[in-house]
Amino acid sequence: MAKIDTSDIPSLRRSRFWPFGIALTGAAVVLAAASLAAPVDDKASIGKFEPGEEFPGGTATTRQSRDHVNAFSHFSNGIGFEGEARFKLGNAIFRKEWVSSPASTKASDGLGPLYNARGCQSCHLKDGRGHPPAANWPDDDAISMFLRLSVSPSTDQERQLLKERRVNVIAEPTYGGQLQDIAIKGHAAEGHMKITYEDVPVPFADGTSVTLRKPSYEITDLAYGPLQPDVMTSPRIAPPMIGLGLLEAIPEEVIRANADPDDANGDGISGRAQEVWSLRDRDVRLGRFGWKGGTPSVAQQSAEAFAGDMGLSTSLVPKSSGDCTAAQAVCLDAPNGNSPKPSDPEVGDQLFDLLVFYSQNLAVPGRPNASEPLVLEGKVKFHELGCAACHIPSFTTGEVSGQPHLSGHRIWPYTDLLLHDMGEGLADGRPEGLASGQEWRTPPLWGIGATEVVSGHTNFLHDGRARNVEEAILWHGGEAQAARDAYTQLSKDQRDALLAFVNSL
Numbered sequence: 258m259a260k261i262d263t264s265d266i267p268s269l270r271r272s273r274f275w276p277f278g279i280a281l282t283g284a285a286v287v288l289a290a291a292s293l294a295a296p297v298d299d300k301a302s303i304g305k306f307e308p309g310e311e312f313p314g315g316t317a318t319t320r321q322s323r324d325h326v327n328a329f330s331h332f333s334n335g336i337g338f339e340g341e342a343r344f345k346l347g348n349a350i351f352r353k354e355w356v357s358s359p360a361s362t363k364a365s366d367g368l369g370p371l372y373n374a375r376g377c378q379s380c381h382l383k384d385g386r387g388h389p390p391a392a393n394w395p396d397d398d399a400i401s402m403f404l405r406l407s408v409s410p411s412t413d414q415e416r417q418l419l420k421e422r423r424v425n426v427i428a429e430p431t432y433g434g435q436l437q438d439i440a441i442k443g444h445a446a447e448g449h450m451k452i453t454y455e456d457v458p459v460p461f462a463d464g465t466s467v468t469l470r471k472p473s474y475e476i477t478d479l480a481y482g483p484l485q486p487d488v489m490t491s492p493r494i495a496p497p498m499i500g501l502g503l504l505e506a507i508p509e510e511v512i513r514a515n516a517d518p519d520d521a522n523g524d525g526i527s528g529r530a531q532e533v534w535s536l537r538d539r540d541v542r543l544g545r546f547g548w549k550g551g552t553p554s555v556a557q558q559s560a561e562a563f564a565g566d567m568g569l570s571t572s573l574v575p576k577s578s579g580d581c582t583a584a585q586a587v588c589l590d591a592p593n594g595n596s597p598k599p600s601d602p603e604v605g606d607q608l609f610d611l612l613v614f615y616s617q618n619l620a621v622p623g624r625p626n627a628s629e630p631l632v633l634e635g636k637v638k639f640h641e642l643g644c645a646a647c648h649i650p651s652f653t654t655g656e657v658s659g660q661p662h663l664s665g666h667r668i669w670p671y672t673d674l675l676l677h678d679m680g681e682g683l684a685d686g687r688p689e690g691l692a693s694g695q696e697w698r699t700p701p702l703w704g705i706g707a708t709e710v711v712s713g714h715t716n717f718l719h720d721g722r723a724r725n726v727e728e729a730i731l732w733h734g735g736e737a738q739a740a741r742d743a744y745t746q747l748s749k750d751q752r753d754a755l756l757a758f759v760n761s762l
């Protein structure tokens with residue numbers, strides 16, 4: 258287990274905003290420091306308050322209040338003076354609204370021709386999660402959500418690329434890997450996503466019930482001809498941006514050690530590592546980011562977002578026309594924001610590095626209620642029901658070069674970053690890399706209780722179909738069927754306790 262630097266822990270006591278009684282005495286601070294190096298998953302501690310768990314991001318947890326719309330927008334604690342300056346510059350790039358070329362503002366051009374949004378912040382609103390369009394569609398926008406597209410491989414070359422993990426999917430030949438529902442002037446948007454919901458009642462053992470909404474998706478207004486008939490689609494909302502540098506800092510072998518692809522321990526839960534191509538390492542790496550773990554790093558996810566979501570090139574993904582395909586010649590030929598030198602992408606390296614640093618350093622908020630009796634009661638249920646088998650509470654981060662504030666401390670993300678079969682109810686039927694059409698990567702649960710205050714909604718799961726935490730649980734199937742069924746057997750008080758725990762995260 259990595260050594261930790263406890264030198265900045267006493268700074269907790271100086272914090273203006275730190276509301277937790279627990280960290281206020283010297284003795285408690287020492288306890289918290291000791292727990293960071295404690296063994297993970299200590300069975301005896303389940304149901305008890307574990308010192309340190311009120312800081313989900315370890316020492317990088319922000320000391321700012323979580324009861325504020327900016328709860329996800331603070332920088333990692335301990336980031337340092339220079340880090341703070343870089344974070345602020347990165348924030349400006351994250352919020353930047355890009356424009357099409359040619360434009361007088363050379364530093365911001367290159368958008369499109371096809372795109373889903375003008376800037377990162379348009380989807381990751383307030384650094385939080387996106388949402389499906391509201392019921393009054395089409396009046397409400399579908400900005401913070403999009404449809405990924407792909408087809409089955411049809412040539413040996415395509416099969417080879419997939420086999421070697423050099424690509425995760427074969428893009429739809431005309432529309433590419435993603436449906437862009439906006440285009441710059443003079444170009445046609447590819448089409449629009451339409452969602453309809455059907456009510457599905459779910460009974461509890463105590464005789465009460467709730468109604469889930471089951472979505473179905475349709476693509477309308479196709480502007481470039483028909484989609485290939487066997488096209489596969491996957492709806493995705495933008496996930497929250499907190500704690501990503503810490504998730505990236507969990508050593509690959511630690512995550513792999515939790516995989517149990519053949520369910521050797523017979524608990525009904527397998528968990529597989531996603532394997533994807535790293536553009537930077539030019540080799541296969543563990544996939545950790547995205548709803549199916551489709552990218553290995555914050556940098557690659559960001560570069561692919563620039564290309565796919567906004568049509569902007571970076572050194573990592575040097576495609577100035579984004580997701581335009583050969584079948585969209587007008588799109589490929591449109592002016593772009595590259596300067597004449599091929600080594601000069603629309604988003605320069607310096608800007609890109611600042612953006613990545615920012616994305617790695619959005620801090621996880623603290624848990625002021627972690628030691629409340631109801632929350633601790635819910636924590637017991639969380640473990641009893643088997644939620645913790647996938648939403649693994651705690652890890653210790655490894656070393657992050659140049660970022661000691663992210664390195665070597667205990668964090669509480671509540672994910673194993675592995676792929677699980679979640680059953681037919683959640684299936685998109687669209688494989689991505691090693692993930693099947695029914696598999697999803699366990700999302701981290703830290704900060705989930707602050708979603709409402711940050712985003713003004715509580716839409717969860719990959720497509721935002723769940724309208725609250727309870728609905729999210731009730732959608733679990735496949736490997737999580739037993740946990741979900743056990744939830745429906747709980748009394749109202751027990752359910753409330755479990756929900757109080759999840760919302761305290």
Ligand code: HEC
Nearest residue numbers: 373374376377380493494495496546547548558559562566
């Ligand atoms: C059009 C909406 C949209 C825009 C614009 C957008 N994103 Fe995203 N972002 C998403 C969606 C949707 C996902 C999930 C992708 C998936 O599952 O494959 C995502 C995932 C991510 C993730 C991985 C998070 C995780 O928990 O796995 C990071 C990091 C990220 N985006 C960063 C960025 C950055 C940086 C930008 C700007 C360069 C950006 N995004 C622009 C919608 C967007």
Ligand code: HEC
Nearest residue numbers: 643644647677683697698699700717718719729736737740
């Ligand atoms: C077999 C692994 C597994 C088990 C067991 C499991 N989950 Fe999950 N959980 C997942 C996966 C994978 C997703 C994402 C599914 C999706 O988006 O379609 C998820 C999503 C969630 C979400 C929504 C998160 C978000 O960001 O949208 C919540 C809340 C949640 N789980 C809570 C629980 C609780 C509470 C339990 C126990 C009753 C539980 N889970 C059991 C794997 C699991």
